[in-house]
Amino acid sequence: MDYFLIDGPTPLHGEVRVAGAKNAALPLMAAALLARGESVLTNVPELRDTRFFLELLRELGVGGSLEAGTLRLDTSGTGEALEAPYDIVRKMRASIYVLGPLLAAHGEARVSKPGGCAWGPRPVDLHQAGLTALGAEVAEEHGYIVARCRGRLPGGRFRFEPVSVGATCNVLMAAVLARGESLLENCAREPEVVQLGEALIAAGARIEGLGTRALRIQGVDELRPLRAAVIPDRIEAGTFLAAVAVAGGRVSLAGCRGDHLEPILGVLRDLGTEIHAEGELLIAERRGPLQPIKVETRPFPGFPTDMQAQIMAAAALAGGISRITDTIYPDRFTHAAELERLGASIEVKNGTATIIGVDALQGAPVMATDLRASAALVLAGIAAQGRTEVRRVYHIDRGYERIEERLAALGARIRRCRD
Numbered sequence: 001m002d003y004f005l006i007d008g009p010t011p012l013h014g015e016v017r018v019a020g021a022k023n024a025a026l027p028l029m030a031a032a033l034l035a036r037g038e039s040v041l042t043n044v045p046e047l048r049d050t051r052f053f054l055e056l057l058r059e060l061g062v063g064g065s066l067e068a069g070t071l072r073l074d075t076s077g078t079g080e081a082l083e084a085p086y087d088i089v090r091k092m093r094a095s096i097y098v099l100g101p102l103l104a105a106h107g108e109a110r111v112s113k114p115g116g117c118a119w120g121p122r123p124v125d126l127h128q129a130g131l132t133a134l135g136a137e138v139a140e141e142h143g144y145i146v147a148r149c150r151g152r153l154p155g156g157r158f159r160f161e162p163v164s165v166g167a168t169c170n171v172l173m174a175a176v177l178a179r180g181e182s183l184l185e186n187c188a189r190e191p192e193v194v195q196l197g198e199a200l201i202a203a204g205a206r207i208e209g210l211g212t213r214a215l216r217i218q219g220v221d222e223l224r225p226l227r228a229a230v231i232p233d234r235i236e237a238g239t240f241l242a243a244v245a246v247a248g249g250r251v252s253l254a255g256c257r258g259d260h261l262e263p264i265l266g267v268l269r270d271l272g273t274e275i276h277a278e279g280e281l282l283i284a285e286r287r288g289p290l291q292p293i294k295v296e297t298r299p300f301p302g303f304p305t306d307m308q309a310q311i312m313a314a315a316a317l318a319g320g321i322s323r324i325t326d327t328i329y330p331d332r333f334t335h336a337a338e339l340e341r342l343g344a345s346i347e348v349k350n351g352t353a354t355i356i357g358v359d360a361l362q363g364a365p366v367m368a369t370d371l372r373a374s375a376a377l378v379l380a381g382i383a384a385q386g387r388t389e390v391r392r393v394y395h396i397d398r399g400y401e402r403i404e405e406r407l408a409a410l411g412a413r414i415r416r417c418r419d
């Protein structure tokens, strides 16, 4: 199994280009199932998760190839296989994204029910209830979610509570091919949801309200194949910026979208990182000591839960007491105990981590528990004195392209090893 060896502390200097967003690419890949013919997505990140998703689409009869960031998905052979099997879903929860498109395009879909995840329960009840509201019959059979409709879905009205990125995307994808009109309320408005909506509109869908909490959709008879360039990954960008906060130095980010990053930039500035734009580049620099922060994660345009672990690594080194509350996933704190192994002082209670800043972190063996937790441990390892060994880095490979090579190019002493 792969692991990282990191020798710290080293500040980071140089330029890095942000890759396409995993969480935008996955729903777009699922949306290809809605149209007949070849969809083409560009700027697709080459990650474990995008490869898994391609594997799932192939199981469903899609012909696909991913080369140099261009993904071609040919759906002319779909319609026979309508099942996302347990073996794929258990490796990647986002497999649930095929439920809505398969149902809308072929009248039936079976997706193995995702279980809990590394940090606790992650229900999919809103995906099921939303499709039911559009007129599907949804049942659970032998560990599978089975959705059916006779002919096309009628369409309907549904309110998401709480706001859900995944359920909004899934129900939206089903609604675009419905017979009638649908009204979706309290929708997620993350940039990844907006990109999906824009790609669907470009393919012929009729959607109003994109980027707001209410979407009104007039179903259409068919869609053209999708064409989209995946937006830059705001979480990857935020992770590199957080790396500068944790380790110090000056890094230029190329190819990111400042408007998608606003909620993250505010917190990084509160921590004491200077950030400014220079033409196409976003420059982050830390000159002085880190300041304590008070942060609550919220749906976009709030601070993202996917950045919570990385800023905790910075807060661990701030001069004072920080508080980080995850209102989206109150149990998403498995990184806290691992950061403590590096010398951080963190107490987690009722969804809030209280972090008492320390002067320095010390290298130690730690274990990655999920994607963003592993990123936090890597950042902390770069800033820590001595050697840090991060185990189970397959988690980080799900969502970051060759992260160790790109951090090494910025001056980190990090390398991948194999047992």
Ligand code: EPU
Binding pocket: 023, 024, 026, 094, 121, 122, 123, 124, 125, 126, 127, 128, 161, 162, 163, 164, 165, 166, 167, 188, 304, 305, 306, 327, 328, 329, 371, 372, 399
């Ligand atoms: N929720 C429900 N019922 C549902 C669905 C969600 O109660 O049917 C709740 C969740 O328990 C949570 C809240 O709604 O409290 C928001 O969850 P959401 O559905 O938005 O999460 P998701 O769609 O499963 C996506 C990202 C996650 C990211 C969350 C929140 C993808 C593939 N995944 O998950 O990304 O944390 O939105 O922004 O887009 C990651 O990239 O590391 C990652 C975990």
